[in-house]
Structures are given as structure tokens and as C-alpha cells.
Amino acid sequence: MPDETLTAEEIQRHYDAALDSVTVITDLMALDSRDDEQTASVARNVEHLQIMVAKDYWTNAQDLAPLNAAITAGS
Numbered sequence: 001m002p003d004e005t006l007t008a009e010e011i012q013r014h015y016d017a018a019l020d021s022v023t024v025i026t027d028l029m030a031l032d033s034r035d036d037e038q039t040a041s042v043a044r045n046v047e048h049l050q051i052m053v054a055k056d057y058w059t060n061a062q063d064l065a066p067l068n069a070a071i072t073a074g075s
Helices: 008-029 036-053 065-074
Strands: none
Touching: 008 036, 008 065, 036 065
């Protein structure tokens, strides 16, 4: 089922939220060790990014490379 048509502003909001997940994953993976809550946070944010990169509304204005890199780093 195709995603609904979104405005450029809506797409940017989704992209910004995805970048927030990238930041969380990057920051937590940089720690020497993670507690259970931090590990769960990484997993939730990886799942969020996996859902987001599968969306079909992205344009050439969004670079999905950081999202894919964070998925790899957090997996």
C-alpha cells in the first residue's frame, strides 16, 4: 500500500525525527557499555529507522545514508 502524499514540510519533519533517532543510536553506541534501558532504546530507534527508510515518500532532498549507517551500527 503506497504511503499517502505528504507535503515537503511533512517529509522534512519525518526526516528530522529520523535524524533524532540517528543521534540517539550514535550517542548510545559510543558508550563503553549500555544498561538494559539504553540497549532497549537503541533497539527501538533502530526499528524506527528501519520503518522510516522503507517509506516511499523520500525525495532527493533527504540523504538516507546516515539512517542506514545508524541501523547498521545499532544492530
